[in-house]
Amino acid sequence: MSGFIAPEIAWGPLVPVLVVLLAAVLGVLVEAFVPDARRRAVQLTLTLASLAGALLAVAALWSGVEETGGTDVLGGSLVVDGPTLVLQATIALLALLSTLIFADRFAGGEDAFAPSAAAVPGSDYEEIARRKGLRQTEVYPLLLFATGGMMLFPATTDLLTLFVALEVLSLPLYLLCGMGRRRRLLSQEASMKYFLLGAFVSAIMLFGIALLYGYSGSLRYADIAVATATPNGLEGLLVVGALLLLAGLFFKIGAVPFHMWTPDVYQGAPTPVTGFMAACTKVAAFGALLRVVYGMLPGMAWDLDVVLWTVAILTMVVGTVAALVQTDVKRLLAYSSIAHAGFVLTGIVALDDAGITAVLFYLLAYGATTVGAFGLIALVREQGTGDDDVPAVLGEATRLSQWAGLGRTHPVLAVTFTLFLLSFAGIPLTAGFVGKFAVFTAAVEGGAWQLALVGVLASAAAAFFYVRIIVLMFFTEVPEAPVTAGTGTGVAPAAVAGSTPVVHGATGQQASVATAEPVTTERAPATTVVAGEGLTVVAVVVCAVLTVVLGVAPSPVLDAIASVAVLLP
């Protein structure tokens, strides 16, 4: 018998993650055994229940962590402390909302995902699958796996677990990106780009991990932190390793210069996935970054500062400037998300407890807004003619020009979207403002007032493109002629059969009375809004409420976060 001692496992703190991963595994079994007809209902229930369960578990752990400050689990591979819980709760909540958007079905019972993602676009097989109403329910387990990885990611205090969690969260996302029901080619392309770049960057990051290991002889953050304190002649390894590791994390958060994938992937991926990815990945990756910067590399804060500063400034500036010229809503939000990554980075630069609270809050605020915004985008559709010239709802109308006049035709939707945009822009009384304020305060407090200044200027510039959308929605007339439904790719989206009439649901009532000028309605406007089964609407409403509540009365949440915002080493 050798000296192997079975590690003590504190199961309790692991429950939130375990619930989600277990549900994911069960979800795979559901795919195997539950008949087609009931699969969606079962999956949806399972997914929602597990995410809610994770939230409950976090709540149950909360008071304990508040008292003790947190615990190591799995022999120090993971740590469940305040920030972990906050981030896990955020991710679970956002994933819950995303699930609703994932699940929503629109005209003809179609959700956002290809009926058979493996089928060749435009092939007979695909057509058959579509006609038979096949549905890709694998997305739910994939979502859960990704969520599980995301919940692990910010809890890691060990490079190995970090890497594994990174992959667990990334791989399902790569797949999810390629499953768009419409614009299949675009979607597949996005998936491939994301995958190749993602794999490339994780390889780079791994190399960095190897170098850090070489420097310190350990994979534990704490050990590395100790090693950085005492020079051992291998500092080259340390610096290069740290940079490469950070590169990987920067890629995940979409920071310049590792941002190139963001617009393409955000645009190509199915909109519910985009929302999920934009919100949750960022939350998780920032959590991990927080831990790396605070827990592993404080010894080289001096060297890191240069990098973080440069990246933060570049990210803010590039994200903002590039967003100015975008003509596609999803691309625009993608660039805006880059800019937001820069804002959060300013909070991380602060390197103090206030910074942690600020970053955590910002992530929550940003996430809620993002999920809501993309949920709304999923509702705005192109109007076209399907088979037999029957009017039908086509894919999402993501070109900005198609959003013109939406405020007139669908005021409630437009106002909600405006709310999200204002939150992105950081206008007071929205969640975004409080987040920005907290982050900038932390940055100034940490001596980085120049960063805050750049951030503020970038915000001002960013306001321009958010305002542009508002102008478009409210102050521009509805285009009379239907915009052609081409995707600009030369590949027509699979036409929608079935004569399901356009559904004006939640917003229909207002829409009917909101027209001030009597618009000549011989030709239907090219853009319409679908209500689906109401799941998206629910999610969006929750997001909107969160955005307002976090903006007007952020105090309880801020206090709660602040009460636990101490990173354990």
Next chain:
Amino acid sequence: MSNPYVPLLVMIGIAAVLALGGVGASAILGPKRYNRAKLEAYECGIEPTPHAIGGGRFPIKYYLVAMTFIIFDIEVVFLYPWAVSFTELATFGLVSILVFLLVITVPFVYEWKRGGLEWD
């Protein structure tokens, strides 16, 4: 104890010489009477279409097999070290590996049920 891998190098060297030598010998010894038809690919006398490289297609199923294989290969890779130190790892290792097996089995069941293992 000397490095156990050095004899392996010796073995590889000899085997490589043999492998190279055989082909080389036949190249020297064999006659060389080429003609155009002889150098064409064998296709029962038909012009080969499409070219295997670049245009060659084989059923998607093979990819599926490859992917499934990779998953199980990993499983095996993890089983070996555990099996070797079965006694030392004791109950803890046992439970872990059983959970691991279970988790790996789930996608296998999924693939089976969804027809991933059918050849038609």
Next chain:
Amino acid sequence: MSNFPWLTALVVLPILGAAAMWLLPAGARPRTRVVALGFALVEVLLVVGAFLAFDTGAAATHQLLDTAPWIPALGVSWALGVDGVGLALIAMSVVLVAVVVLAAWREQGSVDGPTDRLRHYLALVLLLEAFIVLVFAARDVFLFYVVFEAMLIPVYFMIGAFGGAQRRYAAVKFLLYSLAGGLVMLVGVIALYLQGPGGPEGFLIENLVGLDMDPTVEKWIFASFFLAFAIKAPMFPVHTWLPDAAQQAPAGTSTLLVGVLDKVGTFGMLTLCLPLFPAASRWAAPAIIVLAVVSVLYGALLAIGQKDMMRLVAYTSVSHFGFIVLGIFAFTSTSIAGSSFYMVNHGLSTGALFLLVGFLAARRGSQQIVDFGGLQKVVPVLAGLFLVVGLSALSLPGLSTFVSEFLVIVGTFARHPAAAIVATLGVVLAAIYVLWLYQRVFTGPVRPELAAMTDLGTRERWVVGPLVALMLVLGFLPGPALDLVRPPALESIAQLGVDDVEPTVLVAIPAGTEGSDQ
């Protein structure tokens, strides 16, 4: 009633009003106007109540306090309270809002047409009213800032959705200018907090007054605040958004925009810049005074050259704001009191002017001066009111504006005679633009296409009437109003740490006595 949260009530009521407008059941929508007016009038009553509860004898101190923690984690509290200036401005604003609601009766869509746009418009006006009251009553820098920024949104929609042909451009320009200024101020706000004591009440103004800051830091923070305020109260180099916005916005919006919102800028200078950064204020005063004088002349000169009436009025405001800023940064109790009073008067005077121009434009369908002529005979009431209001803009004695402008110039003269003298030129120029405008529009031969123009109706008279009446009353009896603004002015001087300079020319206006300075 002393414990009644007057200010909070003043904030909440219009919000309820706005919500009510949006939630109005379809059947009740034709009554939109009545509902809105009702809310606006109740608000006026509330202000009266607040006045009664306010102790004029202690106008320098903040009263009607209402403090509660809001976001303790960030040091933010819900702290309301007004001194004399704040209360006067609130009163002026509330009155103006009521007037604007009344004026907007026909502004959006005809009476029998769909009233939906009007409904949204009035709801936005009420929402804006809430913000206005809040910003004048805020005693917490963060709260002030939040409202300062949040106000942009309703105004943005009021310009962008309801204005003229170029409204989108104007709205975006307005928003971006203001937002840029506001965000720069945000850095200042953050820095200020970090300089202060911090803690859950770290943003309360009284906790931030008299800080011992590093002079450089103080200058920077001051600059960030001042920039935002200068944009808001359009001062010379950063004023360009105002003419566009005023021209494109509907008259009611312009009224609120220029009459009330821009006051937030000068109000901010007065209540934030001076007490919080006395040293920096002193340091920057010369430059600001130069800018203010330039504003006075520049605004007036450009006003003379305008062809569009709305733009003209907008430029007059630039000029007037130059006076106000001049008064504030002259650092004499007289000039500061004058500026405070000027803010109120300017709201009444310019508001009335915008509304009248709006009536003209609505009748003619054009805002261009060349499209008018000889209206004196066609619409005598309108012409008469226009004349009175116009004269108030050039500060004719007997009207309230005269008092304030006089105080400013006199007060300034005591410290900076040169600036005062140059600024006086502005008064001369004002006479030119007002009278020339009147001449071109109302005198001369009646243009045939204008012959059928109708005079002001009862409602419209009720719109302008109260404003003119107020101007007259305050012009002849400025005493009570001055009682409100003078003590805070003295307080400001004290906080600034400069010696007050008594006006050396003419008479000092004895506080508490009725004005006799015609």
Next chain:
Amino acid sequence: MSLTHYLVLAAILFAIGATTVLLRRNAIIVFMGVELMLNSTNLLLVTFSRFHGNLSGQVLAFFVMVVAAAEVVVGLAIIVTIFRTRRSASVDDVNLLKS
């Protein structure tokens, strides 16, 4: 062979892999470049593991293999899907998203 030799070898392999990723246009080959990078990292990890005399590096190498395998599965699935759609695995042909 000293530590440096291994490091240099790993770095060279890594550089080759990275160059492949950046220069080659065929998705599969790009992907193989990534795999090469991962394997060079494995070499590095094992080297360091021996250098430091602990096994963490080898364990991580193990996991890298697993992850690489999972990546292969996912990557092949994606690339094959695209390949079947477009009859080309060239990254250059994938340009719908170019802005």
Next chain:
Amino acid sequence: MSVLPTVLAALPTAVGDGAVAPVTADFSQDVFWVWLLKAVGIIVFLLTSVLIAIWFERRVVGRMQLRPGPNVHGPFGLLQSLADAMKLLVKEDVTVKAADKLVYILAPMIAVLCSLLVYAVIPFGPEVNMFGVITPLQLTDFSVAVLYILACAAVGVYGIVLGGWSSNSTYPLLGGVRSTAQVISYELAMGLSLVSVFIMAGSMSTSQIVDSQTQIWWFLPLLPAFVIYVISMVGETNRLPFDLPEAEGELVGGYTTEYSSMKFAWFFLAEYINMLNVSAVATTLFFGGWRAPWPISAINDGMFNTGWWPFLWFVAKVWLFMFVFVWIRGSVLRFRYDQFMKIGWKVLIPAALVWVVCVTLVQAARQLWDVDLRTLLFTLAGVVLVGLVISFLVPEKKPPAEEEPTGPKEFDPFAGGYPVPPLPGQVLPPSPRAQRRLAAAEAAGPSGPETPLEVRGG
């Protein structure tokens, strides 16, 4: 699931610590010439064995098919294979035009190289005195020897797949792909079946595994694993009934289609060496390696387990497996590809998995939880009994409802544009003339003329 990282993180520590002396065999006296000697010896052994194996196979199959087999060259035709080899050596070496030259030439070399390497870690016998040096009858051994064997086998597949691909021709490509699919499918089952051996032996070093079989050869207690191994080893080596990569009827010559001369010979050689390899592995892992079979081992206090004797037992066992190969080839038909894959994936792998779990549990009960053998056996018997009872209680799956014995179906012979004859179970509709006659009959009858179909159906 997240327990895993920790466990695995702990694993190598355990392995490392436990494997202080990972190998039983003692190579400490070996010097360079010993290695050279052994290596050359192994290669000579393999080449000779292959020559014999080819002859052996043809003779045995011939005997099974009631014909003599090769009997011309040398005694009993023993030199037949040598003649074949010579012929291949001097044949024209064609490199097809379309081929990817380098890979095309490299592929057979890879195949043969990899197959040659496996025997490096196979123990032929215990320590012997080799020209004064006491050394084991084994080239080398290390703690992961079996892993090395699997690695060699896996790399060997590259030879096949690259050969198929580089020929740039359809049949070789398909052959190569098939072969790959096949090898990897069966490798899994094979790998899993080995796990139980490792559990029992506690090592992956070949010498130690042989050492662990002093008491009992593992094929007895681990019979299911052994069976799985034997089946998959046939699949691994592309031998009948699993020789689909080179199925002549379907793919001409499979991946070897475009090869000739020595390049073809290398593939051929590699295949036979692989047979020897898997046989040797089976021998080592399941059949006690070089240990003498039971009655012999008892003689004279294990005399036959020392010195050069074990070499004999080892070779005998290997040839036993070789015979099994040939025997199977002579008696079983080739599988269809889908059947073949089905066996691999749906039978062997699940069975192997279940077996691993069973072995694990039983071993755990014995070693970790101190359950004594009797209790264990009784428990096992109980489990089996209960299982049986349950299996009786479960209602038998109803056979799929028999299709209604409907009459022959009618079909439209012109559906495809030109007339086709009916298949079994189909029937032609009556000719136009017959239809007219039928219609006339209907018109006369009570049911009317509009239901001719019903009438015909009835």
